[in-house]
Amino acid sequence: MTFKELLKNKFVYLDGAMGTMLQRAGLKTGDIPELLNLTSPEVVFDIHKQYINAGSNIIYANTFGANGYKLKSCGHSVAEVIGAGIQNAKKACAGTDTLVALDIGPIGQLLEPTGSLTFEAAYDIFKEQIEAGKAADLIVFETMTDLYEVKAAVLAAKENCDLPIIVTMTFEENHRTFTGCSVSAMALTLQGLGVDAIGINCSLGPKELLPVVEELHKWCKIPMAVKPNAGLPDPATGAYNITKDQFADYVAQMANFGLKIVGGCCGTDPDYIRATIARLENTVATAPQKLLPTALCSYSNTVLVDRPRIIGERINPTGKKLLKEALKNNDINYILNLAISQAQAGADLLDVNVGLPGIDEKEMMKRAVKAVQSVTDLPLQIDSTIPEVLEAGLRVYNGKPLVNSVNGEEESLNKILPIVKKYGAAVLGLALDEGGIPPKAEQRFEIAKKIMERALAIGIPKEDIYIDCLCLTASAQQEAVMETLKAIKMVKDELGLKTVLGVSNISFGLPQRGLVNSTFLTMAMSYGLDLGIINPNIKEMTGAVRAFRLLKGYDKNSVDFIEAYSEVEDAPKPAAASTDMTLDYAIHKGLKEDARRITEKLLETQDSMEVVNGIIVPALDSIGALFEKGKIFLPQLILSAGVAQEAFEVIKKKMIEANNAPVSKGKVILATVKGDIHDIGKNIVKVLLENYGYTVVDLGKDVPYEAVVEAVIEHDAKLVGLSALMTTTLVSMAETIELIRQNQLDCEVVVGGAVLTPDYAKEIGADYYAKDAKETVDIAKKVLG
């Protein structure tokens, strides 16, 4: 019997709880259950046997938590524990058709960006388990709450074995997992990755899970698996609240919503499985969906492409000096601010393109995708012409992205489409080929058709194929404008595909570009454009999309439109009228917008350095003095520092545009030490140091000792700032300093953090102790001038 053959049955039956049964057999709460595979195999064998006798077609080996992290200090290896687990299960199945699943639960560590475990490290942990459990008939990833962790797990399985994969995740009553993963995001992402069945287990009983199952059914083309708890537990006694017959009745209702594979989780036992099998005998099963809605998603946000939407175009260095500069300097924060501001302006998706000669584009794409998805939940469009760069981005993306792009050239089709398929992305096809962009709509349509056929042939479903009919500049080829629009209509009507268009090119070489762009965008939408690649920070462009959605009736009762344009409640107005406000005042009062405006105005008549040295630095000094005297407090100090930063951004932009790099007062290396992830204090110090003109090399948090030493050498830095917040991580601070001293580096070390004292700082060999961010600046002045 194979899993595929089993799926021919009306229903497939799994087993019930393992943990509940082990506790009944005397396992202590909090102990590691998988060790029983070695210490009491007969107990585990007996439980398996009971489920097989009850009628389970698949039993889960007792391997749920047997990963490198959880078994770290138990004295047994993953291979031993999993090997014994699979063997016990196989032994119990001997002489039956029952299959054995390698059961894998969450690692037990939170992944980046919230946690400190990297995606790559998670992959390695799963890989070890998968290699240890290859003798199983299939793999089950269950009780998962983080879609990113699941993606690492599925990739590890797909790349290291050929076993079928079932994934079930754990949802709460709000239809979300603890990390915010939605039902649709799970379904879109995992079906894209090519797993064999998806579903839901644990957390709730079958009654509470019924609406979650109903929702999943809408998004599911493949068999659905459900393993509910035996109701809800009583916290005082741990007892679950529904009987086996109630359980079976609720499960039977799930059959109306695509249920195919069923078992029980916490609180269930062989009787629950028996009752379920008996109850489902006369129940009719429903088929999964044939076609899914066209949608893209992050882990938590599913964007349906059912109306015109905005792809924010700004994370693309073409023609953008500041972004190029940021990419060269590895300044990821600049990219993140572009992401945040586009999201706030109303973008539905974000394009991410980091193509710049001379940088490691692959590495930068990986970093950029990881970082951008940590600050926004908008789905991404991963944009590159280089297959390896696309793959680097797709691999670490948490959700279902759009790939920009493939085109009609053979080489492009052959290289890009397999990557799109492997990572389960959607793909954007450009209507051009070896011959360039054809002039006529019919010719572009033919290329679009070819791209579609090739994508379908490789197994990319139709709803995941998008076409860009390409826009040329109206000033050079006026007659081509209508050809583009005509092609959009043909692709929509005749191929039934969604369309995308980069709009801004249309106005190249013309005055009043905004006017031309927004008019063309509106025309394109009326011809059927679904996704416009635009700058959402230009009000007229975003406004055109919002107004179109309203007028076309997508925005029911104008709810979104009104919400976007209703007046936001004003912040308390400062005393000074905004026309005669000074920059000094704006900095003191924390008024960012005003500071930006005033600085821009000042730069029309004054030299950049005059503004810095004559206004900003004195303002910061005076705020620093107020802070030291206790007249103002930390949040106000930081607020003012943020305003000064805004003013500096304006100045920096002007200087870079004039090809004048700003002058640095010296480099400071900052790091939150190994093991510690509380970095807010370090980040506050960074803002303040930058305010005073120092270049900060920010190594981030949880920084290995060696990385600090390497950075000091690489940047020839004379000052290193280390922070730690936990008593448990102070020792890492001492180790880092020790390593700096051993390498005889010519630099001084300043330390800070809530649990530090001046005495302890001295004891671990730091040169300075800073009680707050302001004092760090004073120390930097002393050391670096």
Place this chain on the structure above:
Amino acid sequence: MIKIDKINTAEALRYMCAADAADPILIQKVEATAAELLKIIKPVYTYKIFPIEFSESGILLSGTSLVLTGKSAREHFSGCHSVIAMAATLSGFADRFIQTAEISDMAKALIADSLCTAAIEQVCDIAESEIMSALPKENYYTWRFSAGYGDLPLDIQPLILRVLNAEKVIGLTINDSLIMLPRKSVTAFIGISDRPIEKKRKGCALCSMCKSCQYRQKGTHC
């Protein structure tokens, strides 16, 4: 999941060492950030009740391997027959919110961080009263006592989370440096007794910040 109606902004201002600040721009920013946070945090908690056994090595939670060692716990739970072990978290959404603010608006990040610290205490208060309302009225309780208080070591945290099955039930994990993730999380024990409990003062000597605390340096306490 439980609901907080309003985050205690006064308490948050105190964490920012800005309790005396009357700056309207700051207050407005704190209120606005609190409103945003309330929309995104998903506070959850879990608890279990264990009979306890006093032994030479410490206080054993029955049916588990968890022992609360040290003098402080022994004093705190003296006269108790059981403890409530609880864990609560604001969820990773709070962490993400703070991380995002650190990129675009550092002052907002600082404010959000303090607001979340205030909020998790509120969550614990609400959890505590919900738990107690489900228990016999005749019970007497100690105040919440956590690992790291006095000489109760922090390194029992991983076992506390395992005993509560906290990863599965509320999505709470702990890393090798004993930092709980999501960050804005708390574990605590509350003693249950049949007899009135002498209210021990939550004195500074118990606190791990005792030597470096800013309040004590100013001659006050928190």
